[in-house]
Amino acid sequence: MVHDHDDAMPEAGKDTPDQEKKIHAKYVLELLHEVRKLLKSMPNVVHVNTDIAQEITVCGDLHGSLDDLFVILHKNGLPSPDNPYIFNGDFVDRGNYSVEIACVLFVCMLLHPYEIIVNRGNHEDHVMNLRYGFIKEVMQKYKGHASKVIRLFQDIFSWLPLATVINKKVLVCHGGISSGTDMAILRDINRHNFESVLQPPLFYSSADELDVREWKQILDILWSDPCAKPGCFPNTYRGGGSYFGPDITKTILERHKFDLLIRSHQCKPDGYEYTHDGKVLTIFSASNYYEVGSNKGAYAKLSSKNKVRIVQFVANKKQGRKLTIKQRVKIVEESAISSLKSKIYGNKSTLMAEFIKGILRLTDWCNIMQSTLQIDLPWRSICPKVATITKDGLVEYNSIFEDLKMRNKISGEDIENHEQSSMAETVYRNKENLETIFRAMDKDNSGQICMSEFEEACQILCRHTGSLLSREHIVGMARNMDKNKDGYIDFAEFLEAFCIVDKFGKELIARRESVDNVSDEPESKVRRLSQGDLRSHLGSYTIT
Template sequence: MNIQDLEDMGCGTSSATKDKKSGKALKAALVIQNWYRTYRDRLKTRQRYALTIFQSIEYADEQGQLQLSNFFSFMLENYTRVQEKEPGLVTRLFGSSIQDKDRQDYLGLIEVPDSYCGPRLQFPLTFTDIDLLIEGFKQQQILHAYYVLEVLFETKKVLQQMPNFTHTSTSPSKEITICGDLHGKLDDLFLIFYKNGLPSVNNPYVFNGDFVDRGKNSMEILMILFVSFLVYPNDLHLNRGNHEDFMMNMRYGFTKEILHKYKMRSVLMPPIPMDGDPAEKKNKLGTTIVAQGIRTTGSFSELLTKQEWEQVVDILWSDPRGKRGCYPNTNRGGGCYFGPDITAKILNKYQLKMLVRSHECKPEGYEICHDGKVITVFSASNYYEEGSNRGAYIRMSSGTTPQFFQYQITRATCFRPLYQRVNAIESSAIRMLKERMISRKTDLTRAFQLQDRNKSGKLSMGQWAFSMENVLGLNLPWRSLSSHLVTKDKDGNIDYMSGFQDVHIQKPVKEVQSTLIETVYRYRSDLQIIFNIIDSDHSGLISMEEFRSMWKLFKSHYSVHIDDSQFDELAERMDLNKDGSIDFNEFLKAFYVVHKFDKLNKSDNKLA
């Protein structure tokens, strides 16, 4: 019996019905599929916008960091005048305080008590010490300061014997693993080692810098990498990133982490009392070593020349872009952007095939550009916020294409639906953006009012976006973000003051003018770094005279237009016990942003 016979017997009706139902089911499936794809694309777009906010604010802060370095250059250029007023100030800012010949003197200040139950390293170091260190850090143990100093001194000694550029070779049977920024994300390093194996002669690694800052475990990452380097100096390569820098560490968290874990100003610069100066020496973990004077070595002639400094900044801060040529890196404020033609020129000049670099967070953990000749790898997952990005590392060998391995450290929130995760990331990004807006409220209001010729309190979308971009200097999709920042009327006009209704800076003193509050808040990180450096006795207290004189220098260099009497009045009010000194870190904590409510939280349960 064939198909025609079945149709003649009446079976064809059933088949047609089934085909019709199958067609409807297929159409329904396609509709649902298209809807889901559109829905998912919208969520991805929102996530991408949130990442753009995070990155734009990050780069704007880095501009501030480089501007701060210009401030110190300004002080150095005016050395004679500053030296007359503050004889010890320039030495504290620019002097060196560490000598190799005093290694035992430093280590002699500290002893390891019998009660210490963390990792105990044995020198010369072996593979066992790497394993011991990793297991100890997994148990959240803190490596004793004595071992930290030993590792630092030994690492410095080995590095000084090596060239600035190191060479390594691979073969079809021997691959090399390249990792990007880790930024104190210890769990990411653990995951890389779990998936890819520990460093060894047969498993070499290159780490592309930015080991520290932002994350909570910069010291642990540094110790693991340094110990691994000391065990395998020819098979583990450590490139310097822009965060391997004392000033960056003061802003982005590594210095604070050291102070928290070791209660010293820095284990990198142990204080040594000058001859005849009283000093308090204690040698147990967690105690303070205080010195009223600091022995410094070196001279200003040993500092980098301006040309050398610019070369270092270019190497550490530059980024690839699609546009041809080489032009200023306006986002970061330092280094340059280089196009595909520049990449091709340099690779051809030095007979290279590819550049593998880091320095930029990428949503997928890596990115390929410049016709496949430039690869960016970024190994810190969840860099801005949990769920914000994946991490990655690369395996390469001779004659093969690079292999990319992606991952993302998961917490409980990562198991939530995608829209909830995107809402959380977006909410955090908008909060940061609102805080940036409130720190420039006076400037934004002035810019809005200049555009608002009719004094209606409203602007067109274009006028509002122009003002936001012009004042904040953040290259963001303002039109798309407007629904999260301001309210609009039925005609699409923006109530520009509505952006400040749900957020304000807490005033430590009610009578203080808003302009001064905004200025102190905007420059709080810079001011904290400056005043921590000039806190000569590391007491956390600064004399009122130092407070005033440094503010005047800062105000002059940054072109801040605020009457000195306003700042003096604020300082006097913050000197609560009237002892002529001020706890500047506590002073800054008095300035914080208050979010009255978060509109985005109301939509957590809504589908995008």
């Protein structure tokens, strides 16, 4: 594919050793054009069987972890007619090598179009990519070519199949199902209409232009989670899809004559988990997802008789010994507490306003933390890990903030001034929402926005969150960030400017949520901002 172009290598990508290691933009673009042609010819629901191969391998989320993909291919072999694969979505975002994983998978698809299927996940979505790292990765790696690469990926993601059926008996999809899941409707949907599954109902002017029932079918397939409670109800944690109980699984599988649902979408400590009386299998293939040793990766091998064999693995070059379960739990817990402390400090002003209303009993403290942070956690158990409790059972609420400071990483100075601290808290607390707005405004993917766009982004944020930032403070903050005084701000630098450090000066990192049975951060916030607020506030700034 590339040998005809050795004499036509563009200059981009030759600057540094790190850049030389990446796949050249010219060949990435060629690859994307070719795989798009292939994907356009594929149905929404792909049917495969194991008549020839006898076994087929199903892999779950990889999230930019190239090491995990290499381990799978090393242990299980490359795709071939005798060794077919299904990659069940979410191969991009979060990790640093989403582009490389996509290229490996797409090359394999071109070489073996009938032996490797790549289903769409909820992160193969432009709005998700704006927030969870893929767009940023492409911009860093391809700079001047980034716009073309991003547009092609955006188009390709909308052409990925929505599901795969193995031997007419096993449904493979990324998220799950709902009480309304209908394979006949899924087969006939024009999936390319849904470049972002988060956007469509609010971005079309009439019901004639978009069948909301079709959108709901795709949303449920990509976003839903199983639960122990019977019935089907909205997935309020994620903000999209449904929670489906064992009765729904039984009904939908029987209706379509399926025996098993294989899905991904959630990190599991062992890399896999059976639920709903063995009728639902979750496969997650990104090991060490939260921290080194936090979880195993796994893939499933399905035989011609639909018998499942699970293979577990850990892709880790640094860890020389196997961690015990207790050690793994400790690693995840420490990471979660560090992340939680950063969230707490990012809401310091709001919390202090609540705390000063009276002496805090433990129950009062828990209620304030729950209502302010809007995070459903066992606060009574967490309290001793983040605050001091007196012998009388009262919470010394100030102890939450002891030994923590907000720091400006550009100047290297701690932020002591109350007004500056309040402003920094607002930015720190909402930097993911700000990044979504910034990237939507950054039409040329340059990584920079002008002063007026910066002001407008901050005003959108204030309206969305109810934060109070005066125009004077916003302008002052913008001018301080404009280091070369050219009227433009590098918003990646701006978003990373403020951090929280402990008494040793060590930065607290807000890591992935380490909540049981949840793989993503509370993405309901992504939907609320991305759909309603981006559409109503950005006006001419169309996400492309």
